[in-house]
Amino acid sequence: MKCLLVEDDARVASFIEEGLTDKSFQVDRVADGYEAVSKISNNEYDVVILDIMLPGLDGYEICKITRKRNIASIIIILSALGDPEEKVKGLEAGADDFMSKPFHFKELLARINAHIRRKQLEQGIFEADKYADLEVNVEQNIIKRAGKEITLTPREFNLLLYLLRNREKVLSRVEIAQAVWDIHFSSNTNVVDVYINYLRNKIDKDFAFKLIHTIKGRGYMLAQKTNES
Structure with missing residues (x-):
């Protein structure tokens, strides 16, 4: 599975990257909103893990652009902005899921796998x-x-x-x-x-x-x- 990790906190990004790599994911990592859009547009990712507060474009705009371009990657927002209004905003922008920081890696992995299984079953793979x-x-x-x-x-x-x-x-x-x-x-x-x-x-x-x-x-x-x- 190929994953794009969009996170500008180097400590958090390293933690997630290490965990996913250990689970056999291929991880690309960026810290800027514009770079994220470029990566998503020019590569095929199974999963995008996305922070909201980023340099350049924020996570909401990245979601909207991704969906407008008919890119079907699973998008999971992972943000310190955990209010219900923020979660609704993220889901309406095109995200498949929203997790609040701080988080447990096992839960993040379980959600990723659940979305992947659901998508595979929907596609009849x-x-x-x-x-x-x-x-x-x-x-x-x-x-x-x-x-x-x-x-x-x-x-x-x-x-x-x-x-x-x-x-x-x-x-x-x-x-x-x-x-x-x-x-x-x-x-x-x-x-x-x-x-x-x-x-x-x-x-x-x-x-x-x-x-x-x-x-x-x-x-x-x-x-x-x-x-x-």
Whole structure:
């Protein structure tokens, strides 16, 4: 995922950039409103994280210009201006979401992922998808591996779909729990590990190469090849 971060507070910008980069986002960073418009107009970004009070153009104007140019990037305003009137103004200018500072990075990441999933579903990107010899048809609820049809429970299906949508990306247990169960992950529960094992028994067990991999200390990843297992 490609993200444009528009923030003139260097400390805040560095914190967000480091967190997103750690989650495999490609981040471009600018601190000026005019530069932001130029970047948005000349690049394709999945997400724009946008402050309001900026040198040059403010965040509201950037939103308006972006939408007038029919650019469909997800825009999340992140601002110290947290009054309801400011939030309404931002949403009416074209933002998809508005978060107030101070903020928790986990919440920002959860909101980004939620908007990305919603946009993908609206576009029907994953009605049918294929990776390696794995085929998933969401509309018909059919899963095949090397041409062999596999039966999954609804929860297993949702877990596989989330892994597939984030293929070749390491997913933490927290991210998986929030996305698949809509719960806050607790170290006292092993529900993610249990369902990963259920899925492995159906998706990987009877096949020569494995698709679901454990990345020690980090989480899980669906990939054709990895240095870890």
